[in-house]
Amino acid sequence: MDYSQLKKDLEGLYITIPTLFNDPDMSINEDGIRQHVSFLKSNGINRQNAVLLAGGAAGDFSTMSFEERVRVAGIVKEAAGEIPVAVGAQTTSTMELQRLAQAAEEIGASFIQVSCPFYFNHTQDDFYEHILAVSRSAKIGLIIYNTFWTSAEVSFGMVERLIEIPQVVGLKWATKRSVAMEFEDVVQTFSSKLTVIDNDLLFPISHMLGAKAFEVHLCNHWPEWGVRLLATLEAGDYKQVELD
Template identity: 55%
Template sequence: MDFEKLKSRLAGCYVTIPTPFEDSAGFPVNHQAIRTYVRFLIDNGLNTEYATLLAGGAAGDFSTMSFEERIGVGETVVDEARGRVPLAFGGQSTSTLELVRLAQAAQSMGFDFLQVSCPFYFTHTEADFEEFVMAAAKAAPRIGIIVYNTFWTSTSLSFGMIDRLARIENVVGLKWATPRTDAMEFEDVTSNFSRRFTIIDNNLFFPYSAMPSLGAQAFEVHLCNYWPEWGIKLIDEVKAENYPEIARMMVEEAMPFYKLWVEIEKGYTSGDGYLDKLCMELIGLPSSRCRPPTRDIRENYRARTLDMMRAAGVPRLVAN
């Protein structure tokens, strides 16, 4: 494994590809629609310079798919991407045995990275998680491990835990999110570890976290699934230090999407990827609901979502 090469490839927009399903019994995976998504993202600029695409992450409905379905999604993404953009594979699991199989499959399929989170449901210790990550790293030594701090579903990682994970050779990325407190945990880890890992900002602080004193190199972004140019422009504006335009983009274009997402999650259904897929449908891409238990939001929130997208100036809208 070429650590520096992998680390340098993990930069820019970190985009989870939603998994579309057929609107039929059992909601089978729609592989042709996945191909359409991948082509759309790459054709609109999310290439090696600007992005890494994640297959089978949370917004990709990993939690509702079988092991075989997750592998099938990964195979389709790799085949359609054809090396034009770095790829990560979602390795979230509650089982170390399954994680090892996912890691081996990701390496065999040709993924650059494997995303790993602390197992959910049980409150595992940090030492449990350290062994979990080490198992993945040993199973797939030729790909880079991205550690994802999903503190809202499982054990939150401390500064000391990040320091221990830094000793695992093929951990190349840290997808970093923290609760907001006066202790500034987000900044503490980012500023201290950005030379060791590629920091993927999962708090949407990128205009701030990309500053030299913090050093984040990538950010999780949902808007790119229906507006790839938005993420590309944000990266370019950050590099140009055009802070008035960055602030406008965040407030007028990003914030309305995330506010609507939170409103849906608090008042109607929970999960991930449901608003991405509705927005994708409204620009003419094939789409679907998420699998249950996440409920279908399309009928109840289509008009609100369309209004939000119009006000933000989203291109390619096809809905009336």
């Protein structure tokens, strides 16, 4: 597995695909998901500018069974074609995380997105062991998700430890601004070692400091906006980014 290439593949727009359900039985709307991915592809989203996340938080992973999560990921991967796919693998169970990673590898996904286990108060050492276990379970890129929805945030020192694991290719960041300039410090320090995904919506600042990927939920409704955003960032026209 070429993890250096996966870091490059992760650059661009990071689009969380919504999981669609049928009324009234709440079964997965497979055709609807396929149509949605087709809509994105028809409006400028491709392997050069985007990664699709299947079963993230905005894709309702927390309400689905293991089998449903894997099925949704498979549908998105099938519909995505050459566009790289990440699979949401947030879970309270390390064993389930390993199964999700193996399933993601089997369907041909490039990445899984992993956050610290939630509900109980976990330590950063707990999270490190969680990541180490999954790194030994599947040959797939790991995106570490630092989010305030879990029990322990990922500190600067934790990132220093995680980047020593070869499979760790991405870091997605969405936290409360509890430590002054921590996000900026992390981007500036580690963006040469992994692909940072800005989920704090600080796109001009993070791009200046080295972030190469950007969470853009709006792309699900207006993909052309995301394509323009990325081009404007890469052109260094940060004033226009703010206006857009």
